Amino acid sequence: MSDTRAPRAMRADAQRNRARLLAAASAAFARAGVDASLDDIARDADVGSGTLYRHFPTREALVEAVLDNRYQALAAEAAELQAKRPPHEALAVWLKLFVNHLMTYRGLAASVTTALHNETPPSDSPCQAMRAAAYELVATAQRDGAVRDDIDASTILRLAAGVAWAHEQSPADRAGVGQMLAVLMDGLLRDSRVPRAVS
Structure with missing residues (x-):
């Protein structure tokens, strides 16, 4: 039987990390284009690269979220x-x-x-x-x-x-x-x- 439970709400700290990543990515894309370094974006957001990839598994997912x-x-x-x-x-x-x-x-x-x-x-x-x-x-x-x-x-x-x-x-x-x-x-x-x- 399929799981029909609603997805869990994102924790407050995860929401903050996601918001910081989106802000850092938007600034990086404006500065360097959508090929900007993902590691630099994570650093600017003050999170690890693993956190970035947990929220946005691919560059395309990050670009889409920003847009x-x-x-x-x-x-x-x-x-x-x-x-x-x-x-x-x-x-x-x-x-x-x-x-x-x-x-x-x-x-x-x-x-x-x-x-x-x-x-x-x-x-x-x-x-x-x-x-x-x-x-x-x-x-x-x-x-x-x-x-x-x-x-x-x-x-x-x-x-x-x-x-x-x-x-x-x-x-x-x-x-x-x-x-x-x-x-x-x-x-x-x-x-x-x-x-x-x-x-």
């Missing part, structure tokens, strides 16, 4: 855009938000691209909630006939991540991000007469 609120906001924004904008506009505006998110930390675009290749992420993951919202945006635009149906949402997200990665290589060229997103949307739209909108 938890951003992923939730992206999922909420997708739902709001769907309610207020035509499907192709909702997708275009959301992709811009997604790319801006990926430019938060150096290396994040590559990290998220790797995560997108995982087709079975945990169902309660904030990243998975964001991905599901994006998939619904794409599906709605495809059902509406505005977006090609021969390309899947996962591919579209990876292409958008490629825009953010390209920006990392030439960070001074901020205008290039909008141009690359416009080209991406041009390639996605089924009918060239559909108005473009990425802002």
